[in-house]
Amino acid sequence: MGLLHQPELEAGPHRDLVDALHRLHHEAGRPSVRAIARRAGCSHTTVFHLFTHPRLPAWSLVEVVVPALGGDPADFRDLWLAATADGVRHLPPPARSIAGRRAELLVVRRHLEAGGGLLVVTGEPGIGKTTLLAAAAQQVSTFVARSSGFPLLSDAPFAVVSDALRQVWLADEGRWLGQALARCPDFVAPALARVLPEIGLPGRDVEDRFATARLFAAVESALAALTALRPLALVVEDLHWADPSSRGFIERHVVGGRGVPIVGSLRTGESPGADAWLVRTRREAALVLNLAPLTRKETREQLRMLLGPRLRRSDVERVHLLGQGVPLFTEELARSTTADTVPEPLADLLARQLDQLGPSARAVLLVAALADRPLTPQLLADATSMDQPELTDALRELVARHLLADPYTSTDVTVRHPLMSATVRARLVPGEAAPTHRRLASALAATPHPSAAEVAEHWRRAGDPREELPWRVAAGRAACSGLARDEEAAHWERALELWPADGPAPADAGIVRSELLLELVHAMIGSGRTEQAGDWVAEALALAPALPAPGHALALRRASQVLAHVDPDAAVLLADQAIAVLESLGDQASLVRALGDKSCALRGAGRNTEADAVIDHTLQLSARLGDPALHRDALAERAWHDVALGRTAVGLRAVREARSILVEGNPFSDVWLGTYHTDLLLMLCARADEVADAADAGLAAVREAGIDSFVLSTMLVCNVAEARIHEGAVGAASRLVRPRTKDDPRHATRFLHLTRAWVEVLHGDLEAADRRLEKVGALDLGTSAHRQALLHVQALCDLWRGLPAQALDHIGEGIAGETATSWSPYTGSLLCLAARAIADVAEVDPTRRRALAARLAAWQQQWSPDPLAPEAVHAAAPAARSTWRAELARLHGIDRLEHWAGAAEQWDLVGRPHEAAYCRWRAGVLALREGRGTLGGRLLRRAHAQARGHVPLLGLIDRTRAGVSAPAAPRRAGSPSTTPSSRPTPTRSA
Secondary structure (H helix, E strand, O other): OOOOOOOOOOOOHHHHHHHHHHHHHHHOOOHHHHHHHHHOOOOOOHHHHHHHOOOOOOHHHHHHHHHHHHOOOHHHHHHHHHHOOOHHHHHHHHHHOOOHHHHHHHHHHHHHHHHHOOEEOOOOOOOOOOHHHHHHOOOOOEEEEEOOOOOOHHOOOOOOHHHHHHHHHHHOHHHHHHHHHHHHOHHHHHHHHHHHHHHOOOOOOOOOHHHHHHHHHHHHHHHHHHHHHOOOOEEOOOHHHHHHHHHHHHHHOOOOOOOEEEEEEOOOOOOOHHHHHHHHHHHHEEEEEEEOOOOHHHHHHHHHHHOOOOOOOOHHHHHHHHHHHOOHHHHHHOOOOOOOOOOOOHHHHHHHHHHHHHHOHHHHHHHHHHHOOOHHHHHHHHHHOOHHHHHHHHHHHHHHHHOHHHHHHHOOOOOOOOHHHHHHHHHHOOOOHHHHHHHHHHHHHHOOOOOOOHHHHHHOOOOHHHHHHHHHHHHHHHHHHHHHHHHHHHHHHHHHHHHHOOOOOOOOOOEEEHHHHHHHHHHHHHHOOOHHHHHHHHHHHHHHOOOOOOOHHHHHHHHHHOOOOOOHHHHHHHHHHHHHHHHHOOOOOHHHHHHHHHHHHHHHHOOHHHHHHHHHHHHHHHHHOHHHHHHHHHHHHHHHHHHHHHHHHHHHHHHHHHHOOOOOOOOHHHHHHHHHHHHHHHHHHOOOOHHHHHHHHHHHHHHHHHHOOOOHHHHHHHHHHHHHHHHHOOOHHHHHHHHHHHOOHHHHHHHHHHHHHHHHHHHHOOOHHHHHHHHHHHOOOOOOOHHHHHHHHHHHHHHHOOHHHHHHHHHHOOOOOOOOOOOOOOOOHHHHHHHHHHHHHHHHOOHHHHHHHHHHHHHHOOOOOOOOOOOOOOOOOHHHHHHHHHHHHHOOEEEHHHHHHHHHHHHHHOOHHHHHHHHHHHHHHHHHHHHOOEEEEEEEEHHHOOOOOOHHHHHHHHHHHOOOOOOOOOOOOOOOOOOOOOOOOOOOOO
């Protein structure tokens, strides 16, 4: 191969590096780029760009190409550092050497520089996870923000995520993050202030209903903006101790090859919650790298690095036998290995090192071990009450004995490994730990931004409930502000345990018992513990304080909101108490919101007349206040209530008025209103163009604010796609959802994938739809309406695959936990789908008709009111009711052509061609069976025209018209069914 051309560069360090690379290529005999690529393990295009492109290459590429040409990377390191303007900042010390792990190091390093999504490094304690991540972070040009989970911070909301962002903030005193936030939408900085108080923005709106969505979107937007300015990667150590909210963010928004690359370390078996998290993220395409013990050869390499080249084979064998290839064990055992001694067992060795410490060094190590996280020297001095000379001598002794982390990598003081901390704690005598925890709690409380959860835990371990209670209350409120419901519930439960049994809490607790109970109810239901939460409501109401307070009113409202779907009558009582408090306080804005809570609870309890009056009062009050956001929400509430009561024109007029009100800087509310409006239009069977027009403003807000991962944003797209499907425009629906569903289903895209599965069923790609539905079903769908949406498409797919019994099983399992109030406007269509499946099963086995009919009747009575009653809300209810009756007649073998023809006409009235085509196909089959060929042919031709876009139904109609199928003949059990399912309607509630 000829010489590779050199890029034109000005004289300087960059050209010196390129010259050295080309000299090395010439000395190696000028091999081809493909040959170099094979040796280096990368693509030939990448190698070609390394030699010919004027852009500075990444160090990780130089490091693998140079050895492939027979060179030494160390000779090129200084050249590369000199060529990058801020290379010294990125790679301050030479990369730390580690024994073995060359392949693993390459994987981690490449992920940090050019990866995306999540890589989790697992392994037993001491296997070298931290060492591997530290070495990889030092060898990349990317800025690596490192954070770690700690046992005492496992209940602090978004602790790991906020610590990673804090490292970015500290990198250059906030300049980089400030530039990134300037590129982000306006909502990002205030939302980030929930978990990063260093931003220093004004107080947040506690009434923000979209707070959780804002926070997740803000973190994602900030990371994207940071990466656009400068390459960024995150290293998160000890994910088994990370708080659930941080793990939830990583799982929902970064897994699957998206966003900034993240590498985490996790010790399996340490936390059941973390193990379950790892299983889920691995299923969603997260990469997992498990570190195995070092081989005997690698152990010899590690010992040579520790002790020098002169090693006896017998020493290597003994150390490897005792240490089992675990690098930490090998390092500790190596320090007791001499020519005349036998290595001690690790536990004895660690204990003996502690016994040899002086009093000051032991006191410092005890504080660091009980803190279980890095401590600044000043914080350590405050917690030990030592002067600077004594503390310095103690630290010097601990560093000399290798008991602290490498002082060259951090200015903070940390115990070298969790196993050493565990050894220190195991050797404590009774009464020794409590004073240390007390000093740590006092020292941490005096810092500028203390973690309330951490301080409370230290007071707990100090055995001081009086001091712990106010910090536990603060931790609960911080978790509520940080939107971490699981952590919040844990703090409120602990605060309840600390409450004095013989009287009120101390004045500095900052909360009364009834407010505490209401906050606990709010957090429990928010974390899915509904049954446990109900036990505290009655006591909270009985203890309502005589003197009103804004905090207590807010707690009453929160509890009312979460109970509205569980116990509506109790929710009404809570809302009434909140209204009474707010009226006495004169807080009109909060009063409007509390009235909205009451109207929702009244509707859930079926008390619509009372709800009507409350909504009128809400509208009058919000109009007088002149708050556009409040008035818009009240109008949306009015619209939904009017439509639900059959006042369609009035309801649509209200929602159109709400759309005309502009609220600046609130894209989440715009999306919510668009979803609300399109939900109403779908329920009224409006034209697809009208639904698309109602969605335009919300979709524009999605594009401008970059909040496409907001769940309501995806639901808004799905609503438009659903309207297209109802009109038979399956191709248009497919064009909407296909570009957004290229990856596997995730929490943020679950509804898009559900709609994509519906499109695949209609296109006849049933196996792909079934696989997609299985993945969507493994995710949490949330509300009852969303679960019913999945059941619709799932049963539809089963029926077209010829599995009506499986469709019945799916429906039965899916609605088993439904309550009388968990119905949605689309429940009637789900029952029609069940009737079709039951009629198909009965055609194969007529002896089961009575049992199947009883099962269907029980399902119909499960909801109140009856979803198929004449007064049902959905505009398609008459058509669904007609189809239901026709299917029941088919179940009993008495169906008539008139039944199906009448149902088809009802579907025509609401513009649902596919459902009408199904009914006309049924009518055509009966006409042919009765010998009325002319009528049957006309019905089938009309059905064929209406089934456009529905591939399975078109095929069935074609076979019937050609006389291929024999509809009158009974089918064998398990054979493919010729009966399509009913209309699928993925319901989404705003």
